[in-house]
Amino acid sequence: MNHTEENSDIRFDVAVVGGGLAGLIAATLIGRQGRSVVLFEQAKQPGGRAQTTVKNDVRFNLGPRALYQSGDALRLLRKLNVAVQGAPPNAGIPLGYYQGREYRLPTSLGSLLTTHLLSIRDKWKLTRFLKSLPSLKTESLHRISSLEWLTDHFGTGALASFLGALFRLTTYAGDLSRLSASAAIEQLQIALGGNVLYIDGGWQSLVDGLREQAHQAGVTIRSSSHVTAVESVSGEVMLTTSRGFVETVTSAILAVGPDAACSLLRLPADHELVLWADRRQPVRAACLDVALTQLPRPGHRFALGLDRPLYLSVHSAAAHLAPEGVAVIHVMKYLASNTIESAGGVEQELELMLDRVQPGWRTHLLTRRTLPLMTVAHSHPEPREGGINGRPAVTVEGYPGIYVAGDWVGGRSQLADAAAASAETAAQLLLQSMDSAPRSDHQYV
Numbered sequence: 001m002n003h004t005e006e007n008s009d010i011r012f013d014v015a016v017v018g019g020g021l022a023g024l025i026a027a028t029l030i031g032r033q034g035r036s037v038v039l040f041e042q043a044k045q046p047g048g049r050a051q052t053t054v055k056n057d058v059r060f061n062l063g064p065r066a067l068y069q070s071g072d073a074l075r076l077l078r079k080l081n082v083a084v085q086g087a088p089p090n091a092g093i094p095l096g097y098y099q100g101r102e103y104r105l106p107t108s109l110g111s112l113l114t115t116h117l118l119s120i121r122d123k124w125k126l127t128r129f130l131k132s133l134p135s136l137k138t139e140s141l142h143r144i145s146s147l148e149w150l151t152d153h154f155g156t157g158a159l160a161s162f163l164g165a166l167f168r169l170t171t172y173a174g175d176l177s178r179l180s181a182s183a184a185i186e187q188l189q190i191a192l193g194g195n196v197l198y199i200d201g202g203w204q205s206l207v208d209g210l211r212e213q214a215h216q217a218g219v220t221i222r223s224s225s226h227v228t229a230v231e232s233v234s235g236e237v238m239l240t241t242s243r244g245f246v247e248t249v250t251s252a253i254l255a256v257g258p259d260a261a262c263s264l265l266r267l268p269a270d271h272e273l274v275l276w277a278d279r280r281q282p283v284r285a286a287c288l289d290v291a292l293t294q295l296p297r298p299g300h301r302f303a304l305g306l307d308r309p310l311y312l313s314v315h316s317a318a319a320h321l322a323p324e325g326v327a328v329i330h331v332m333k334y335l336a337s338n339t340i341e342s343a344g345g346v347e348q349e350l351e352l353m354l355d356r357v358q359p360g361w362r363t364h365l366l367t368r369r370t371l372p373l374m375t376v377a378h379s380h381p382e383p384r385e386g387g388i389n390g391r392p393a394v395t396v397e398g399y400p401g402i403y404v405a406g407d408w409v410g411g412r413s414q415l416a417d418a419a420a421a422s423a424e425t426a427a428q429l430l431l432q433s434m435d436s437a438p439r440s441d442h443q444y445v
């Protein structure tokens with residue numbers, strides 16, 4: 001049977017809408033427990049924002065990607081037997097730009113001693129902060145912004161700018177006034193505690209591995225299937241696709257963004273999820289992805305703007321992403337949520353960052369692309385919402401049998417780790433609630 005066809009007679013237990021990391025993880029976890037699962041993905045291929053595209057033999061993730069080694073995504077990928085191959089960033093001498101000047105970033109004891117970025121007093125303060133970081137308690141910091149916390153503890157000079165850049169680097173938040181201090185500090189603890197991996201072959205290799213495991217768990221993936229409505233009817237869940245196909249299941253997980261989830265369920269305007277979705281501010285970024293035949297300054301493979309929200313990293317220095325010798329560079333601007341930037345203006349700023357770190361790069365250009373407005377995560381963990389704890393739960397009030405998952409759901413982790421953690425929680429709750437229900441065992445109805 002061709003499982004991409006919609007007209008099968010199989011009666012499934014569970015439907016998952018969305019084939020990004022969250023949907024693939026949730027579907028595989030449920031399939032492994034013997035429940036029959038159908039996954040709908042509107043695009044031609046699953047993967048969502050974790051897809052990698054190949055251009056001139058170069059593998060470009062959709063902007064820069066770093067997988068947290070002590071995060072929930074890697075834990076679940078390993079649990080699901082997905083092979084994860086890659087290496088931590090290989091930065092060379094990392095650079096920081098502050099007040100128009102280039103500095104060596106203090107990322108090791110040696111560079112801390114030699115950098116001209118910080119005064120002796122600031123170097124001592126930074127050492128003391130990094131020593132206290134692993135045991136720093138964050139319970140009282142959910143409703144304080146990371147900007148306020150930084151200013152209170154470190155003022156407004158170079159040290160505060162450096163720590164602000166580290167908060168941006170680990171959370172992608174373009175606006176530190178919208179990032180709760182607890183979320184910023186916890187993410188820094190995870191990053192400095194376990195480092196990150198750049199993945200060989202790009203994040204597509206994670207998608208491909210998950211897809212394979214989903215297949216082995218018996219999950220049916222229906223690509224090019226756009227779900228238009230999800231209804232709870234007499235204790236069952238009915239899904240309708242844009243081609244008019246109707247699937248009836250016991251439970252469903254909506255692993256899509258918050259607006260899509262609200263619209264699929266046709267939630268009333270005063271539903272708490274709709275009100276939250278209206279208030280939330282997405283985390284967004286503009287990216288310039290570049291491949292060069294050689295690096296003009298091979299010793300400098302990582303850079304951050306300290307008083308500008310800019311990032312650059314040579315991902316191919318750690319991960320296999322291109323033929324030998326080709327440098328794959330991701331340049332990014334962390335965008336503030338409530339400002340609209342012109343695509344041309346932001347591209348110029350990204351090119352300027354590349355000019356600074358790798359002057360003359362245009363001579364070695366193999367291929368490039370610009371992604372001026374990317375949704376990194378569907379919501380900031382905002383102080384006014386109580387940080388990560390303010391995100392919606394995986395259950396939807398008033399809609400039994402229906403769960404949501406994604407990087408905007410649940411009180412654990414951020415970014416892909418939040419997508420994975422919420423997928424796991426949704427799968428666990430769904431399986432618990434189905435435990436007493438009879439199994440369909442792929443029966444034909």
Ligand SMILES: Cc1cc2nc3c(=O)[nH]c(=O)nc-3n(C[C@H](O)[C@H](O)[C@H](O)COP(=O)(O)OP(=O)(O)OC[C@H]3O[C@@H](n4cnc5c(N)ncnc54)[C@H](O)[C@@H]3O)c2cc1C
Pocket residue numbers: 017018019020021022023040041042043046047048049050062063064065066067068225226227228255256257260264285287374375376377405406407414415416417419
């Ligand atoms: C530039 C950038 C950099 C990032 N860097 C990092 C990083 O370094 N580390 C990290 O941990 N995370 C990072 N992330 C975040 C990470 O990529 C996401 O959190 C994660 O991929 C989200 O997975 P998801 O499954 O929740 O959502 P998605 O990947 O968005 O998947 C949702 C899927 O649902 C499908 N869909 C939507 N509506 C429907 C419908 N009605 N019917 C059928 N299908 C539907 C979509 O097509 C999509 O495939 C980054 C993201 C970006 C954009």
